[in-house]
Amino acid sequence: xxxxxxxxxxxxxxxxxxxxxxxxxxxxxxxxxxxxxxxxxxxxxxxxxxxxxxxxxxxxxxxxxxxxxxxxxxxxxxxxxxxxxxxxxxxxxxxxxxxxxxxxxxxxxxxxxxxxxxxxxxxxxxxxxxxxxxxxxxxxxxxxxxxxxxxxxxxxxxxxxxxxxxxxxxxxxxxxxxxxxxxxxxxxxxxxxxxxxxxxxxxxxxxxxxxxxx
Ligand SMILES: C[S@@+](CC[C@H](N)C(=O)[O-])C[C@H]1O[C@@H](n2cnc3c(N)ncnc32)[C@H](O)[C@@H]1O
Numbered sequence: 001x002x003x004x005x006x007x008x009x010x011x012x013x014x015x016x017x018x019x020x021x022x023x024x025x026x027x028x029x030x031x032x033x034x035x036x037x038x039x040x041x042x043x044x045x046x047x048x049x050x051x052x053x054x055x056x057x058x059x060x061x062x063x064x065x066x067x068x069x070x071x072x073x074x075x076x077x078x079x080x081x082x083x084x085x086x087x088x089x090x091x092x093x094x095x096x097x098x099x100x101x102x103x104x105x106x107x108x109x110x111x112x113x114x115x116x117x118x119x120x121x122x123x124x125x126x127x128x129x130x131x132x133x134x135x136x137x138x139x140x141x142x143x144x145x146x147x148x149x150x151x152x153x154x155x156x157x158x159x160x161x162x163x164x165x166x167x168x169x170x171x172x173x174x175x176x177x178x179x180x181x182x183x184x185x186x187x188x189x190x191x192x193x194x195x196x197x198x199x200x201x202x203x204x205x206x207x208x209x210x211x212x213x214x
Contacts, residue, residue, distance in 0.1 A: 003066075076090075
């Protein structure tokens, strides 16, 4: 699995397919969480969300983890260009989340935007468990992703888009997932509860806050 090939084209492809809707979805819940101090952003991609996180919460320390070196480079360059005063707050970790061994850090914010959809069901359970294990007892988890509406044309349209996207990313990035798996049961099993949700594109895109208080 590697997004290195796609990385330089990711922004253009996103704009052609979804305009600004994915970015709206990424940041929709951002102002609705308690001010984070230590954030873990997994599969950040090219840094567009990361910059908004730093703009809104200028004190936050961020570990930005991605398996794609080119995506990480784009994210690092974007932060250096848009928010040069924040560069020292971000650690860029070139890691595969499946293999990553976390430090003792307890994150009060975990972010997985359009990233959990890369994993097959058995891997998804492992990834959610690993991330929940490094999250603080009281933590927010921001999750933006695709979803399939229950019925109607919106459901047909979403399924067609997802089929095309999975074919594309299985060929270009060799992602292991063949279909979209809902992470809800895995998050619930780790003590997280859905606290907020915004839907876009007739329910095909979701932006969620999952919260744990224990
Ligand atoms: C579809 S892109 C999403 C990028 C961005 N977060 C967004 O909102 O569009 C998936 C991202 O997750 C990263 N990724 C996929 N599998 C990963 C893994 N096993 N470990 C770490 N990062 C991974 C990819 O390199 C890529 O940057």
